[in-house]
Each structure stands twice: as structure tokens, then as C-alpha cells.
Amino acid sequence: MLSVEDVSVDRSGLPIVRGVSLRVDEGSVTALLGANGAGKTTLLEGVSGALPVSSGAITLAGERVERLRAWRRARAGLAHVEQNRTVFREMSTLDNLRAACRRGDTPDRVFELFPELRKQVAAPAGLLSGGEQQMLVVGRALLGRPKVLLIDEMSLGLAPIVVARLAAAVRALADDGVGVLLVEQFATLALGLADRAYVMARGRIVFSGDGGGLRGDEDLLRSLYLGDTPSETGV
């Protein structure tokens, strides 16, 4: 569904992401892990078009998109939930959702996924809890009917019970056919959800494999987080 091939992304003229290739299949969750500063956010921004890619190819459902503006990639089916969640704080929950609806569409599918938002339809979004605001952000992204959803650190600052709730919703989305690329600080959470996992260090992919394999190998995970490749550490 999404294929990233040999993609490099610069920030302020510095090479941050270098030669990254990865794949997100339809109806699956792919975790992207790595230490702070590894380049995960920069990669997601390159994929969604928030930052230009300096080289490489990005293909979404068979269409090359790396030269398209961000809004055209969104229209082609790519949604990006950025790291610092934002809702229109003064607007009601319902109006936040309505503003994200395509013409003729309704927010119903968001309420199916997050019934807790139904009770808050009239409340100004700025008064929702952190978890509810994150649900609203994810819900808004869904209303564009994305083929692929990029989610950056959805659990940041949220209570574990809320994070578990969001994780279940992400899994449900994937089971419904969406390809999800999940950047997550909690490796165990991400690996518990993921069909496939990649680990980045210093701007490159240093590991790829199925989520279960990595979950069961804490030593490997630790060495990858420290930025060593398995061949360097002999793992």
C-alpha cells in the first residue's frame, strides 16, 4: 500500500534521514522504533510531504507521490497524525469532526471507533481530556478515508489505560483495511500491535522483521536502540 524506497530527507540543510526503505501493507500495523533523534519524525514528515525528500521514491497504492504537495498526498489517501496533537480548541467536538468530513460524509465512523466522543459532541474540544483530544485527532484523520495512516507518538503524555484504548482502535483500523505506520516511544506497546517492525538509528534503518520476533528479543532491541547494527554487535 505504501512503499518507501531509498528515501533521504534533510532538515535545515543537514542530512537526517538517509537511504530509508520500508513497506506498509494494506490492513497491517507497521511499527517504526528507535531512540530519540533517530529520525523517525523526519521520515514521517518526508512521507506525508510536510518536508521535501531530497532523493528516493514514495509510492502510495501504485502512484508515485514524492513530488506531490502534502495536500495532494492527503487526497491520494495518506493521513498524518503529527506528534503534537492539535484540535480546534474553541470549536465543539462535533464541529471539529464536521470540518474534517468530505462532502456528504458524516462523523459516524469516528463515533463507532471512539464511542466516548459521542458523549462530548457539544463540548469545546479544548476541554476534552488529553486522551479524548487524541481520539479526536485520530478521528479527524480517519474522515479523509485514508489508505495509509501515519501516527507519530500517539501515546505521548497519556495514561496507560488511555494508551491501551488508542492501541485497540489502531488495531481495529488496520483490521478494517487501513495500512498504519506507527512511530511509538513505547516499544512493547508498538510491538504488541505490529505485524512488522523497523528500527531506525542515526537516520538509517538498522533492523526490520516481524513484530513478534523483536518483542521476544530484548537484547537485540536494546542494542538497536543504542544505534549499533547487529553485525557490529555480533547479535
Ligand SMILES: Nc1ncnc2c1ncn2[C@@H]1O[C@H](COP(=O)(O)OP(=O)(O)OP(=O)(O)O)[C@@H](O)[C@H]1O
Ligand atoms: N528543525 C531542525 N533543524 C535541524 N535539525 C533538526 C530539526 N529538528 C530536528 N532536528 C534533528 O533531526 C534529528 C532527527 O529528529 P527527529 O525528530 O526526526 O527524530 P525522532 O526519531 O523522531 O526523535 P524523537 O523521538 O525525539 O522525536 C535529531 O538529531 C534532531 O536534533
